Amino acid sequence: MTDPHDVGDAWRALGMQLAELRKAAGYTQHSLAPKIISARSTIANAETGRQRPDRSFWERCDEILQTGGILAASYDRVVAFQRNYQRRKAIAFTDSVTPALGDAPLPTCDVQAGPAEETSSALGTTADDTTIVTVMIEGRPRRVQLSRRALLHAVSGSLMTPFTGVDVALRADAVRVDPALVEHFAVLRSVLVESDNRVGAAAILPTARQQLGHIAGFRRAARGGLHDAFLRTEARWAEFAGWLSDDLGDRAAGDWWLAQALTMAQEANDAEFSTYVFARMAQRAAEAPDRDRVLGLACAADRSGSAQAPVRAFAALQRAHGHAIAGNTSAFQAAIDDAHHLVISASADSDGLGSFCTVPYVWAQEGDGWRRLGRPHAAITCFDRALDAWPESYRRERGLYLARTAAAYAAAGNPERAASEALNALELAHLTQSARTRREVAAVGSHLTRTFPTEPGVADLHAALAAFAKTT
Template sequence: MIDPQRVDDAKRALGARLAAWRNARGLTQLALARRVPVSRTTIAGVERGQQCPDRIFWQRCEAALAAGGELLAGYDDYRRLKQQLDQEKVEAAQRVRWGEVEDYSLPAGTHGVPVTVAARESLRDLAATDLTSSGPNGLTAPLARVADVAVAGETDLRDGDAVTLAVMSDGQAMSLRVSRRALLELAAGLTAVPVVTTTGVSHPRSVDPAVVDHFAELRALLVQADDRLGGLTILSTVEQQIALIAALRRQTRGQLRNRLLSTEARWSEFAGWLSDDLGDRAAGDRWLDRAGSMAQEADDQEFWAYVLTRKAQRMVGTGDEDCVVGLARAASRLPDTPPLVHAFAAIQQAHGSAIAQDASAFQAAVERAHTLVATARPPTWESSALGSFCTRPYLAAQEGEGWLRLNQPRRAIDSFTNAVNTWPDRYRRERGVYLSRTAHAYLAASEPGQAATVAAEALTTATTTGSVRVRRNVTALARRLETFSGQPEVRQLLDQLATSG
């Protein structure tokens, strides 16, 4: 197994090598940034080893610094290490999914319900193992019979923290403690465990209002698991949680019912997002429609605005610019729309304008989105707030999409490159999406070899994350590149696509 520290060390060493070559040529970070071109912040981040942009960046640095191939060779070495580590993570995730995990153990529970499971037992064996409680009911429940799982414990979780899981089995409640890391593995592992339906199961008569916060925490963890393990791995778990939330909602009235309804709407939208990424647009439609209906029933105007914007986003690929703009404007008119959701809606209006080939309206909407993001409270990539993904790199990527639609591929390349170079490494799948779009921009700019090089990196991301979106983008590009199959980069991409399934 590749040590992640080794990958980080290689990235820092590559950044130090860039700084050495820049200093040897007598250039400031700003001067090099203008030649690449990227922001000075990007050059500084690379030299500190905080990020590692794609191969295009290093090719341009090679040309600007005349580094004799040293920077490209260093980047290729780093990418080989990183891809090997990513592949090992994928294989480990698959072993988790099929119950072949080592060192899996669950610490004793709390609140008078200790749970013990033998360490180093595979999840397949664990499914047949009794989780024996010492509570007043003397509950015994094989994991294979567990219907639903929900977080029921601490807030403000950190990587090393433990989480209390509330487990419903045969109408009884039990709790067990797992580490935050184990929870992510459990999220994957449960998809391989037989699950019984909640129909006919008697749930607790009273519902703790704190369960709303617990479900929010679990959803945030599964969003992270989605990026690490892929949507196919966790979708079943998400659907199980939705069933449990619905069961709890049906037992409540008044304000708590509305809060659970809003919670169920957010989980349903998440299920729709996963379905879309897995290429199941029909399921995505169903889940998003369900999320919208629930948000309206709960009078959750903030989330209803977000759902309207998501609907506009999903209409972008249909070519119906009037519907895209109309839905985005409807979201912006709602009184409780948060600033970042306003920015998200402005970007959809920009896309609608680009589809209509209205460049001035496109630029005006993009500028409005940038202003909203700049004046809003700065989001973090880890934030679960609505629209928290609307950061400068995200806006740059969306701007690239617009320039591509407006047949200005060079401007699209600059915007996409800016986005990809500043995209956090941990969000590999979305970076892969925009790598694939960068490749399309290079082809539009009559650079098929460069398009194939970038697409090959995007395809690696699609393979490691299981993203159907990224793979479809690369496949569509590859069909257009077949006429250039005599170029070695194109031939390599076509071969890679054929062998990757």
């Protein structure tokens, strides 16, 4: 077996090659960063092998340094070398799940696979090429092990048949709908959530829409408790489609999908998910002209009667934002305290609906609130605490909160740090194709250009934004 240190040596050799080519072309790390839509720290870490950017990073370096594709070709060789090591070390399974999914009917199945922002607690890793997906079935967590190849197949929608061995071509008008399909769609949704964090919403949304069509067909054919189980499943997929649409900047589609999710959740008498969707509506209202509705929607979430602490914490955070928008500092702080207490009380049972609502997430939301209240230094402290503990898999949300950190630094009169954080956020926006993050970085860039036009870092950010615009 290849010694794992040799893999690290291969990445370090690739980084040294970048450093040599960069210097030969007359660039410093600082001057190259905006040209390749990256942060200086990313280049520095890549050159020492501490960070392993994806192929697009090396392609951009090749283009700017005019290497003729040398770095991308070297990257491909390193990745192939690493994969060979991983194949030798990986446990023996390929595309299928490790545990067989049960054949017992699941008419009362309550599917609580991770919501659009949820991966770190619901998805873990084992061997280098496997992932563990957690889904909630009848209130109990089930862990399913998948290969990384299966995740890639999920992006194109080709995972369906090999995943469970269930014939998903089953006609909607068949006499019997297999109850195991409810769990199947719960697991598949969790896989797509994980894939979304890796490849972005643009690659995932078409698959999500396709699977919603399948689920609707099975729901129409099902009866009794199984019908309601499919309805609850469909509600969760609709909310996921709304989240993806929002991230791509299609707010009208996000509105429609979320309204569908709420209607189906209430029809199925699903109090937990109704609470969650009301809270999501409040969250979205805070970013739209309907800010006056945030507090009312958050209170509607509270009235829906969730018993799960993470969901109630998520609703409390929206209440906090409603108070911040109204300028009520004491009520904002009280709601934030409620959220902190609920999250801490739920720490022993973090799988399931709302499990993304962790202590770092609450800190990030508190930072948003202080920013709305005109307290940028307090916001910076909260954002820093959140990002220090942020899960690596939440790349898109890290980019979003880096953009908001940049806005806080700009408001605090620190243009150099604001530009640096904005560049880091822009790099993640490029990797995850997040329209939300790109918009927020652009807003920071416009503010800095107007207010601090002579700052070198601001000029770098302006150049990076211009380069980014050419690629989109």
